[in-house]
Amino acid sequence: MTDVLARPMFEAEHREFRAQVRRFVAERIAPHHLEWERQGCVPRAIWREAGAVGMLCCTVDEQWGGAGADYLYTVVALEEMAYAHAPGPGFAIHSEMASPYVSNFGSDAQKARWLPRLVTGEAIAAVAMTEPAAGSDLRGIRTRAVRTASGWRLSGQKVFISNGQLADLFVVAARTDDDAKGLSIFLVDAALPGVQRGRRLEKMGQHAQDTSEIFFDGVALAEGDLLAAEGAGMKCLAHGLARERLTICIICQARAEAVFRDTVAYVGERQAFGQAVAQFQNTRFQLAAVKADLTAGRALVDRLIGAYRDGSLDETTAAAGKLWTTEMLGRTADACLQLHGGWGYMSEYNVSRAYADARVERIAGGTSEIMKEIIARGIWPRR
Ligand SMILES: Cc1cc2nc3c(=O)[nH]c(=O)nc-3n(C[C@H](O)[C@H](O)[C@H](O)COP(=O)(O)OP(=O)(O)OC[C@H]3O[C@@H](n4cnc5c(N)ncnc54)[C@H](O)[C@@H]3O)c2cc1C
Secondary structure, X not given: OOOOOOOOXXXXXXXXXXXXXXXXXXXXXXXXXXXXXXXXXXXXXXXXXXXXXXXXXXXXXXXXXOOOOOHHXXXXXXXXXXXOOOOOOOHHHHHHHHHHHHHHHOOHHHHHHHHHHHHHOOOOEEEEOOEOOEOOOXXXXXXXXXXXXXXXXXXXXXXXXXXXXXXXXXXXXXXXXXXXXXXEEEEEEOOOOOEEEEEEOOOOOOOOOOOEEEEEEXXXXXHHHEOOOOOOXXXXXXXXXXXXXXXXXXXXXXXXXXXXXXXXXXXXXXXXXXXXXXXXXXXXXXXXXXXXXXXXXXXXXXXXXXXXXXXXXXXXXXXXXXXXXXXXHHHHHXXXXXXXXXXXXXXXXXXXXXXXXXXXXXXXXXXXXXXXXXXXHHHOOOO
């Protein structure tokens, strides 16, 4: 997108896919995003359209209705949404955070039930881990699933759930026992009696994203709604973390590149003291520093993508990537907003919304402090 570093891993087929996705995003998403932000949600129909373009769950096997594409297709889909400043449609959560639970741990029956519809966008998925009193520390989860004659009864409350108002499938973490191994994951059909959507929460950014409270009031689940095995929750959670954090790295790097692109254009046009703002040495140095960050970030993110593709991306490295790219996006958006002056504070400018949208990346998917904890554990392993 910016001329930061060459990206030889992409081949002609990826470039064709990128052109197709870029066209779709420019025509069907970008022009409506501000309106969706005012509405606090995106229309359901856009999911079906994205599915038709092949942007959802790119890597799902053909056996389950997917394209069985390589991971670089996913990278393209994530980047094109970020380049267009379009965090509203929660495609990344759906494709890269929720659906992989089904792909990686689902039984054939669970895969057959959910994956084909997740690929087309007919069904929308969300991850429901966080609770009012349990975010960083998931051992505090109180949502409970109790065995019944025919399956399970699920009760509890979740909060901050992205895609909360639209989701058809909630991947829910619930306690099935009181000990440390007593966490299990359930695939919960949102249409079941007792699943209630609470408030769509007001946020400082990402206004088109329907982050919500979700309640489970004695929801009757079948035995076949349990993912993997009873007590396998922590194992399933840990398995997906590197990919989740890589997703955030990819998005943050692309958003930072988009903010830089817009800012270079703005300062080239904007006049002050008889010259373009771009001609002030401060502007040139600020944007030079941003570009140095983008260069380092591009090298890092593409290396992380390579490591994920060859199966060598470990939890500590993914955490380091998340820490660095989310903080880099924060300082890039801040510096670029400043160069827009007052207009940078106005929501009609992308940089204003990008600044507010960026803030959550240091919190969701594991806070910066938790990333530091994970990295520190690699330096001083527990005995
Ligand atoms: C917009 C948005 C969307 C989200 N989407 C989802 C979603 O789709 N699904 C979902 O399940 N969750 C989602 N979350 C929840 C998100 O993952 C949590 O907010 C995050 O993990 C932090 O948990 P918490 O908010 O409970 O903060 P807390 O855990 O209460 O943390 C408060 C502060 O304490 C610090 N802290 C905690 N533990 C430690 C420690 N050991 N050492 C040092 N500092 C520590 C934290 O870093 C933070 O600064 C979303 C959150 C937001 C804001």
